[in-house]
Amino acid sequence: MMMWYIIVAIVIFASLLVAKNMRKNKKNLPPGPPRLPIIGNLHQLGSKPQRSMLKLTEKYGPLMSLKIGNVSTVVASSPETVKDVLKTFDADCCSRPYLTYAARISYNLNDLAFSPYSKYWREVRKMTVVELYTAKRVQSFRHVREEEVASLVEFTKESASLGNTVNLSNALMKLSGSVICRVGFGINLKGSKLEETYEEVIRETMEVLGSFAAADYLSVVGRLIDRVTGLHSKCEKVYKAMDAFFEHSIKLHMEDESLKDDIIALLLKMERGEAGLGEYQLTRNHTKGILLNVLIAGIDTSGHTVTWAMTHMIKSPRVLKKAQAEVREVIKDKDKITEEDIEQLEYLKMVVKETVRINPLVPLLIPREASKDIKIAGYDIPKKTWIHVNIWGVHRNPNVWNDPEAFIPERFMDKEIDYKGLNFELLPFGSGRRMCPGMGMGMALAHLTLINLLYRFDWKLPDGMEIEDVDLEESYGLVCPKKVPLQLVPVLTQWS
Template sequence: MALLQHLFLSTLVIMAVIAVLSKKKFRKRKYNLPPSPPKLPILGNLHQLSKLPHISLHHLARTYGPIIFLQLGEIPTIVVSSAKMAKEVMKTHDLALSSRPQIFSAKRLFYDCTDMVFSPYGAYWRHIRKICVLELLSAKRVQSYSHVRVEEVARLVDRITESYPGTTNLTKLLGLYANDVLCGVAFGRNFSAGGDYDRHGFQKMMEDIRELLGGFSIGDFFPSMEFIHSLTGMKSRLEHTFRRFDDLFNVILREHQEENKATELHKYLVDVLLDIQKNGCGEMPLTRDNVKAIILDMFAAGTDTTFITLDWGMTELVINQKAMERAQAEVRSVLGERKFVQETDLPHLPYLKAVIKEIFRLHPPAPVLGPRESMEDITIDGYSIPAKTRFFVNAWSIGRDPESWVDPQSFRPERFLNENSNIDFKGQDFELIPFGAGRRSCPAIAFGTASVELALAQLLHSFDWELPHGTQPKDLDMTEVFGITMHRVANLTVVAKPHFS
């Protein structure tokens, strides 16, 4: 059945897109485009993308160079895979490349792209980014939620301790931790209590949204034929996922509007947004759907960044025992006999911070950064590129570029204490861009980093970690699941021996 559907789709595509070919030939003659691999009629280079597009694009870059042109169906596309080219996209031409293409899945899930991540460049996007930077994710606001992080880290430790001497499904518990931090900060409630996490189906909802927003759905490359989304089942999946989130957000908003007990000191993110909606903010008031779109941004980005970084990080440390031992020794030397890490301890843990940078280098939560779209003709590295071209920055490939990194495939945190000690991930060093850079960079870097650092330091301090009896590091499945964010296909199961009896 799947094969017949695929053949049927291919036939429709061939019949409907044949008129596009002459336009593409004209464009090729007019513009001096970057190198490009051979194309197929109609599909262009789509056949060269596997289920893991970031890896396919990485291999193409190794053959054709750090900036390549792909014709993905109807969409002219530039892919950059080096720090130098990323700097061109996100700094030199940042303004011209600050818009987003209107992806079908994002339009449906994010209330017609009225969130911050997928909103096209313009007055509305500038307005809500200002709200996020100044009101929701400022340093003062992030610090005000320290108590939430501390409480949820303590709850994570308790959950892990309960499983000893048996094994721990650490992946699941890290997912609960990331979700609970986000829900505690955004809504002031813990959905994992009373089984709400499973009852609402958060795990499945997050998996669905990762996959649906991956940006490499066949229909997204043939925007003139929106019916493809119905034929592939994409539209019905989007509708189902949207309804589940929308129903949840309606409940949350109703609760907060009825209670209205938040103080300025401990105002949750949803209360901040509701205040802005109620009182107005400048000449562009927020609607209820705008508020829900921004909340979904928090779910999609805030939960996954923390969860994926911790899951990959603990996986790498379990495999690389010397790095594990060094990180544990550092944390325990700073804390001594004190059982719980305080956020004031974190500046005194340089190796831990190096570990986190190395995790971001090898396993950026978003392997291919959110797509950009050129608003005007530009020239990069001598190539002329027309307006309305889609741009992908392959952060995964940049983190493995031998031009930037010595022994790039190895997990070696000490590189950030030695030859790469001046490199950070906050958008100024284009060799390491897990959160992007420029106008479209993620404004939640401080929020995400705080949640990761405290939890990782506590896990290293509270437990001695090993794989279950009979399991070797080579037995771990390191396969990735591609989506807008990238997690491991297999859960990490470990034995966690409490360090404090």
């Protein structure tokens, strides 16, 4: 009988201990919508996850829990919660989860954008910033930007003289690609392996990199789903196109000794051991992974920003007229426009700020992964949780911006708000350790291009097209370009 009492006591004690531990381990997670078995909330994301997430946060709050397949995720979508992720707990939230197709395209995460936070990442970041993105280096590439913009102007003049419609989306992407190829690769886009397929390859790369791939959330079954949907084959297609371009660029450098002052030449020296990257000996895959970031970091920043700015201005004749009047008053009869002219154009700078607010190029920042247990806004965020920062949601939040769906550059008048990572209500390039390093390069080109387009040409819609016909729908990917290309007719003026 005594043994029976002992057994009962042990069972009761063990039960109490288990209950205590369960209470202790029960986390105070952010609220979120109910989940389905296996897929969790994956079905609620839709084709434009940034919009779906904003809609859900209206009910569940600015820090929301989602279960995407078997992955626990939180979504931050207010300036306060985003500041916690990107600044207060930046060191604990700046690593990356493993993303299947990003790993493939970045040569097994040997890049800057998708690599986990590590000593290697810090060395690559430091090297690329010094070689390409410091203010001094950005300024040193000024002649390249001016030459390529002048080439765009000449192309537009020819089109205007013939009365032709210009596909501005395509022309602006080629402009930014030409600048990046010359600055980063020491070669011209024209005549390269990507010349004919450039826009398509970049767009599809961004679609792959921004996808909510089933392989990342549903394991083995997910990989089968991605093969059925075509995501796997699309990844292989863009990987092969990018790889051929990198091989072409590297081969040119190895054959031409005059190509010695760009980042490829430096990376090849590191491969040979003639230069160092801290303690790391680079392989060819390291080189290509780094080149991937060089290629895409500044392209969409400038090309798509100018496309969206011109789209919103053509839909708002008042803004277009005001921006052109300012540019023409400041520039007057100058034949050569320089980057110094940007500083005097206060309204144009407001137009650009409003453009990157209403159409942030990266609406959902690349997901982060908590490296330890943290607490944000009073909620527990367990280690290994994936963290999505919904920049699109912050920029369209009516509690942050009055009439957020309207394009109103004047909202920035007399406001010390900029897009450089310090104001958490406007973060088109992110903030903290993972902030986009190509911002300065891309925005310098964007401003210079806009000045020239507004100063030298008047713009009208093709015959038969009305303002109402210009749509504002975006494609989805890591970057969100305009879905339907912007087609406009340039008109020669006395300043052309």
